Structure formats: C-alpha cells, structure tokens
Amino acid sequence: MRMDVALKNPADLASRLELSVGERLLLVDPPDSLRDLALGERADGGETRIVQGRAIRTVKEDYGRVILWREERVGSQAVLEGIGKRIEPGGVVWVVVPVKKIMGLSTPAAHRLDLNDLVRTFPPDGWTRDRETRVSAWHVAYRFVRGSQPKPARHRRG
Numbered sequence: 001m002r003m004d005v006a007l008k009n010p011a012d013l014a015s016r017l018e019l020s021v022g023e024r025l026l027l028v029d030p031p032d033s034l035r036d037l038a039l040g041e042r043a044d045g046g047e048t049r050i051v052q053g054r055a056i057r058t059v060k061e062d063y064g065r066v067i068l069w070r071e072e073r074v075g076s077q078a079v080l081e082g083i084g085k086r087i088e089p090g091g092v093v094w095v096v097v098p099v100k101k102i103m104g105l106s107t108p109a110a111h112r113l114d115l116n117d118l119v120r121t122f123p124p125d126g127w128t129r130d131r132e133t134r135v136s137a138w139h140v141a142y143r144f145v146r147g148s149q150p151k152p153a154r155h156r157r158g
Contacts, residue, residue, distance in 0.1 A: 004031050004032040004033050005031040005033055005034070005135075005136045005138070005139065006033065006136055006137070007033050007034065007037065007135060007136055008134055008135060008136055008137065010033070010037050013037070013133070013135060014037055014038075014040075014041045016133045017067065017094055017133070017135075017141065018065070018092070019037065019038045019041040019042065020041045020042060020046070021065065022046060022064040022065045023046050023047060023064060024046065024047045024048075024049075024061070024062075024063045024064055024065070025038065025042065025046065025047070025048045025049070025063065025064075025065045025066075025067070026049050026050075026051065026059065026063040026065070026066045026067070026083075026086065027048065027049070027050045027051070027066075027067050027069075028050075028051055028052070028053050028056065028066065028067070028068040028069070028070075028079065028083065029052055029053045029068065029069045029070060030050060030067065030069050031069060034067070034069065034096075034135075035050060038067070049063075053068070053070065053075070053076075053079040054075070054079075056078075056079050056082035056083065056086070057082060059082070059086050061086070062086055062087065062088045062091075063086055063087060063088065063091065064087075064088050064090075064091045064092070065091060065092050065093075065094075066083050066086070066087055066091070066092070066093045066094070067093075067094045067095075067096065067141075068080070068083055068093065068094070068095045068096065069096045069139075070095065070096070070097060070113050071097065071098050071112055071113060072112065072113060073112060073113045073114075073117060076113050076117065077117075077121065080095070080117075080118070080121040080122075081121065084121065084122065084146075087146050088146070089146055089147065089148045090145070090146060090147075090148045091145070091146045092143060092144070092145050092146075093122065093143070093144045093145075093146070094141045094142070094143050094144075095113075095118050095141065095142050095144070096135050096139050096140070096141040097112070097113045097114055097115070097118070097139065097140065097141075097142070098112045098113070098114075098138055098139055098140075099134075099138055099139060099140050115142060118142055118144070122144040125147075126146065126147050127144045127145065127146055127147065128144065128145045128147070129142060129143065129144050130143055130144075130145060131143040
C-alpha cells in the first residue's frame with residue numbers, strides 16, 4: 001500500500017527525528033514523504049532499511065534507530081514487539097501515531113494506535129520515553145530509548 005502524508009516542516013523534522021544520526025536506521029511502514037526525507041538525509045552514509053510491518057520477522061539485524069509509522073491498533077502489538085527485539089541497547093525507537101481526537105484519517109478513532117498502547121509495549125523498566133514531536137497535521141511521534149542493559153537472548157526453535 002502506497003501512501004503519502006504532508007510532513008510539517010520537513011527540514012526541521014529531519015533534525016528532530018535525528019534521521020542523519022547513527023550507522024543503521026530501520027524504517028517500518030513509512031509514508032513516501034518520510035521515506036524520501038530519510039533517504040535524502042542519509043545519502044552520504046549509513047544504512048537505511050525499509051520494511052513493511054508484516055515483514056518485521058525477516059529483519060535479523062539489530063538497529064540503533066527505528067522509526068515506525070502506524071495508525072491501526074490491529075496487528076500492531078506483534079510489530080512493536082518485533083521492533084523491541086531488533087533495537088540495540090541504548091537505541092532509539094520513534095513511533096508515529098495519529099493525534100487523539102482528530103478527524104480526517106481513514107482509521108476510525110476506536111481502532112487507532114495511541115500512546116497507551118506504546119507505553120504497554122515499551123515499559124519504564126527497560127525503556128525511557130523522553131520526547132515527542134508533531135510530524136504532520138494528523139500525526140505525532142513518540143521517542144523511546146532502550147536501556148543500556150543487554151537484550152534478552154532470542155530463543156530459536158530447534
């Protein structure tokens with residue numbers, strides 16, 4: 001599904017989301033405008049990988065930065081947990097969700113992902129929510145920083 005969103009002040013947004021920081025950036029379900037902004041900011045270096053949320057399990061590497069764009073609550077828990085497993089200690093996750101009580105989105109308000117869903121996935125004992133920024137007229141991004149403790153080992157089925 002291709003979608004686009006008018007970003008608020010793209011040059012300033014690139015700085016606030018720290019798109020040029022770090023060696024590895026993972027974009028999950030970005031709209032075209034955010035994808036293009038990130039690729040433009042990172043043109044001089046650093047790996048940028050773009051995946052769809054339903055394919056998060058195909059990502060085997062760890063990333064220092066992840067940006068997830070997600071409106072719908074349905075299926076989000078698996079994507080959020082998948083991202084949590086693929087972020088380096090001290091890494092940053094930005095999750096872009098719809099602003100509360102906004103009209104004009106195709107996702108009904110009752111089915112929208114919100115901050116409460118994110119706090120349940122990224123609990124305070126392992127994560128710190130330290131920033132938020134407006135991304136578009138209809139979207140806000142919340143930043144979560146993973147604690148510096150090592151990640152739990154992944155269990156593989158034999």
